[in-house]
Amino acid sequence: MDYISLEQAYDFGVIPKKGLCIVKGKGTKVWDDKGKEYIDCMSGVSSMNAGHCHPAIVQAIRAQSEKLIHAYGGLYNDTRALYFEKLASVTPEGMKKIFFCNSGTESIEGALKIARGVSGKTEIIAMQNAFHGRTFGSMSATWNSKYTKLFEPLVPGFKHVPFNDIAALTEAVTENTAAIILELVQGEGGVHIATKEYAQAIRKLCNEKNILLIVDEIQTGFGRCGSMFVCMQYGITPDIMCLAKSIANGIPMGAIVCKDYLKLPPKTHGTTFGGNPLAAAAAFATLDVIQHEKLAEKARAAGDYFRSQLKAISSSKIREVRGLGLLTGIELTEPAGTYLDKLIDAGILCLLAGDNILRFLPPLAISKEEIDLVVQAMRNILH
Numbered sequence: 001m002d003y004i005s006l007e008q009a010y011d012f013g014v015i016p017k018k019g020l021c022i023v024k025g026k027g028t029k030v031w032d033d034k035g036k037e038y039i040d041c042m043s044g045v046s047s048m049n050a051g052h053c054h055p056a057i058v059q060a061i062r063a064q065s066e067k068l069i070h071a072y073g074g075l076y077n078d079t080r081a082l083y084f085e086k087l088a089s090v091t092p093e094g095m096k097k098i099f100f101c102n103s104g105t106e107s108i109e110g111a112l113k114i115a116r117g118v119s120g121k122t123e124i125i126a127m128q129n130a131f132h133g134r135t136f137g138s139m140s141a142t143w144n145s146k147y148t149k150l151f152e153p154l155v156p157g158f159k160h161v162p163f164n165d166i167a168a169l170t171e172a173v174t175e176n177t178a179a180i181i182l183e184l185v186q187g188e189g190g191v192h193i194a195t196k197e198y199a200q201a202i203r204k205l206c207n208e209k210n211i212l213l214i215v216d217e218i219q220t221g222f223g224r225c226g227s228m229f230v231c232m233q234y235g236i237t238p239d240i241m242c243l244a245k246s247i248a249n250g251i252p253m254g255a256i257v258c259k260d261y262l263k264l265p266p267k268t269h270g271t272t273f274g275g276n277p278l279a280a281a282a283a284f285a286t287l288d289v290i291q292h293e294k295l296a297e298k299a300r301a302a303g304d305y306f307r308s309q310l311k312a313i314s315s316s317k318i319r320e321v322r323g324l325g326l327l328t329g330i331e332l333t334e335p336a337g338t339y340l341d342k343l344i345d346a347g348i349l350c351l352l353a354g355d356n357i358l359r360f361l362p363p364l365a366i367s368k369e370e371i372d373l374v375v376q377a378m379r380n381i382l383h
């Protein structure tokens with residue numbers, strides 16, 4: 001069966017696709033319909049931190065699907081209750097109020113509503129090169145006009161300031177600033193890393209001006225950057241933290257984690273599927289795996305090793321290697337698309353983060369041997 005032609009016949013077509021059809025996954029590996037094996041450094045854009053088809057997560061999904069798949073949030077549910085408690089056990093001190101949703105963009109939308117609803121103010125300051133999602137609120141917080149131009153007018157009240165520039169941010173604040181939103185490591189926008197001083201200065205600014213700090217941990221969370229949430233490495237506590245992607249290791253889910261005092265009036269926000277028992281069961285098992293297999297610690301060590309090996313490659317085509325934990329960007333001196341295709345031929349899947357940057361987001365238990373294979377493939381294609 002030619003599945004690629006079959007998809008092409010009906011797919012709406014806005015997501016550019018590579019010409020391979022993935023049919024199976026296990027741990028860090030996936031296989032296409034011809035049986036070819038790949039090391040998956042794409043991980044569903046950081047949605048598979050615990051690896052493909054982890055037996056404990058598969059078992060949790062199987063057991064829950066035989067018991068109860070869906071219960072609307074207007075009713076209580078045992079699995080959801082237990083996951084609330086489990087997630088709250090790893091969120092920062094004082095951030096134990098949680099709203100479950102189904103995706104990253106929904107988490108951002110909810111966070112923006114909470115910021116406006118709680119503060120009574122309307123302006124949101126976001127960062128240049130930020131990516132927060134593709135619905136109207138999250139898109140308005142997103143920087144690159146290639147995602148937004150066609151759909152203007154966007155939500156009013158958003159402005160963007162240069163990343164890692166506290167003076168520009170301070171300048172942009174007004175009496176009407178409800179929130180500052182940022183990724184501490186920008187993923188889609190090019191793998192740019194906030195400095196600790198910058199993050200701490202933002203926290204201080206927010207405290208002084210009574211502004212809510214929203215940290216988007218959708219790509220950085222659940223161990224990806226070498227700690228459960230990357231904000232923990234910065235020594236800051238957000239007011240609102242947005243989660244999704246690896247929260248349930250491939251089952252669609254998101255969460256808005258809030259400081260305990262934040263509240264919206266009843267019925268001003270809601271969801272049909274958010275916190276659904278099937279997703280909650282997968283999320284519970286995922287967090288268990290991340291904790292028991294020490295995946296955040298592994299990501300930290302593996303990421304350091306990966307970047308040290310990449311930096312040792314002698315090629316005039318590499319401008320910079322940067323990242324944190326297992327979120328790594330390799331900035332080339334030329335467009336990276338053809339190199340991404342060469343990596344696919346070599347059996348390695350990765351992503352772009354802007355035209356010149358290759359982005360690697362493998363499952364967190366990637367072995368040293370697999371990293372060596374990725375590095376060797378990079379060496380081969382860049383010589």
Ligand SMILES: Cc1ncc(COP(=O)(O)O)c(C=O)c1O
Pocket residue numbers: 045103104105106108131132133134183187188216217218219244245
């Ligand atoms: C940092 C960040 N925020 C938000 C989103 C949007 O998430 P979703 O695609 O689940 O809506 C993404 C997705 O790539 C992301 O990387």
